[in-house]
Amino acid sequence: MVALGAGEGTVTPTLVGRWQTRLALLATIGLLITVIFVLGLRSDVFLRVLVYVAVFGFVWDVIYILIQRFRWDRDWPAAFQVLNGITEGVFLYAVIALGLLPFLPARDVAPGVFLAHYGLVWLAIFLWTQGPMRAFFPFWRFHGGRITPRT
Numbered sequence: 001m002v003a004l005g006a007g008e009g010t011v012t013p014t015l016v017g018r019w020q021t022r023l024a025l026l027a028t029i030g031l032l033i034t035v036i037f038v039l040g041l042r043s044d045v046f047l048r049v050l051v052y053v054a055v056f057g058f059v060w061d062v063i064y065i066l067i068q069r070f071r072w073d074r075d076w077p078a079a080f081q082v083l084n085g086i087t088e089g090v091f092l093y094a095v096i097a098l099g100l101l102p103f104l105p106a107r108d109v110a111p112g113v114f115l116a117h118y119g120l121v122w123l124a125i126f127l128w129t130q131g132p133m134r135a136f137f138p139f140w141r142f143h144g145g146r147i148t149p150r151t
Contacts, residue, residue: 012068013076017145018061021129024147026054029128030121037117045108046117052092052101053121060088078130085122092118 013021030050037046064084068076093114099106134141 013145015061015065017140017147018065019058020147021140021145022057022061023054025125025128026050026057026121029124033121033124034117037113041113043108045104046113048104049092049096049109049114049117050121052096052104053088053118056088056092060084081126085126089115089118089122 030053034046034050038044064076093109093111095101096104096109096114097106097111137147140147
């Protein structure tokens with residue numbers, strides 16, 4: 001059974017915590033980097049890519065929580081996060097390249113620019129969660145990755 005918000009006082013992210021963190025960081029750090037790409041390329045295509053990163057990310061998070069159940073400490077070390085970032089990026093680009101996403105034609109997303117955009121967004125968020133976020137947001141760190149307390 002997946003704990004959908006359990007874990008009061010837990011350091012290991014819960015599903016709700018992962019979703020809150022993903023959404024908050026994509027809407028701040030991810031959006032900031034994406035706006036630079038939008039302005040530089042004069043195209044909103046990477047805003048749509050960012051939305052798909054979030055949408056697919058919610059599904060990925062369910063899978064990660066299920067896999068975590070099989071780890072003795074229920075933890076998700078940084079090395080796994082790097083592997084997941086690569087997997088998510090390859091999957092997303094493959095789906096884009098195959099033309100399977102509405103509102104995102106494959107011809108609009110060059111592989112090199114996708115790699116630069118996705119890579120920078122992923123790296124910035126990864127570095128933020130590995131350091132500053134843990135220091136500046138202790139509630140997040142010690143409450144399953146939730147940004148806000150339960151109401």
